[in-house]
């Protein structure tokens with residue numbers, strides 16, 4: 001595990017020449033090079049939006065930052081208190097700690113947990129971050145209300161919710177803790193205009209609070225309202 005000391009002015013996140021080639025073991029080991037030498041950094045309070053057409057590798061880059069996909073090359077430096085941790089080389093236990101304390105992630109779809117209510121799904125994320133239960137519950141209720149999830153649904157498990165309702169539970173879960181780094185994979189894809197606006201407000205609040213955000217947004221309007229900078233992933237296309 002690589003670790004070094006970080007200066008207070010350092011970026012929250014640095015990607016240094018990361019790359020990914022998928023190997024399809026069920027297809028005779030066919031190799032699919034996706035990206036290479038992806039390098040950019042994100043400052044506290046900044047929102048970097050990943051651009052590029054479908055299949056360019058935007059979600060793969062987010063998944064490498066979160067540790068869902070292993071990097072073939074490069075380093076992902078995450079500030080963890082006074083340390084800089086290379087998440088690309090970190091042990092699983094360290095990745096779990098980073099996810100709890102430093103890096104939040106809103107995926108495209110909610111992975112529902114059977115029999116757990118929507119309110120508990122959101123509050124549990126805040127408890128895992130370290131908030132006391134009372135405060136976690138209050139923040140969960142506040143977020144579900146801001147995201148216009150009808151109160152009659154809060155005590156129900158989200159398995160039977162509509163796509164947009166599930167996605168709002170997912171967003172509330174990602175925003176209920178105050179991670180230094182927040183990864184957003186098309187959080188507004190299945191939302192109407194009112195709820196897209198609610199998410200834009202949450203992103204602005206989180207930026208003001210100093211989180212470094214990396215997001216993917218296909219909606220041009222949302223992208224323009226939240227992006228400080230767009231990083232075009234096609235610049236890092238790996239040759240086949």
Ligand SMILES: Nc1ncnc2c1ncn2[C@@H]1O[C@H](COP(=O)(O)OP(=O)(O)OP(=O)(O)O)[C@@H](O)[C@H]1O
Nearest residue numbers: 022023032034052053054055056057058059060061
């Ligand atoms: N687990 C995987 N195994 C094999 N190939 C994968 C895997 N994940 C992604 N890919 C491939 O990597 C390429 C990039 O996919 P990725 O989802 O990162 O693109 P994207 O830019 O986010 O696309 P979209 O905008 O459509 O979501 C695609 O060709 C995809 O098929």
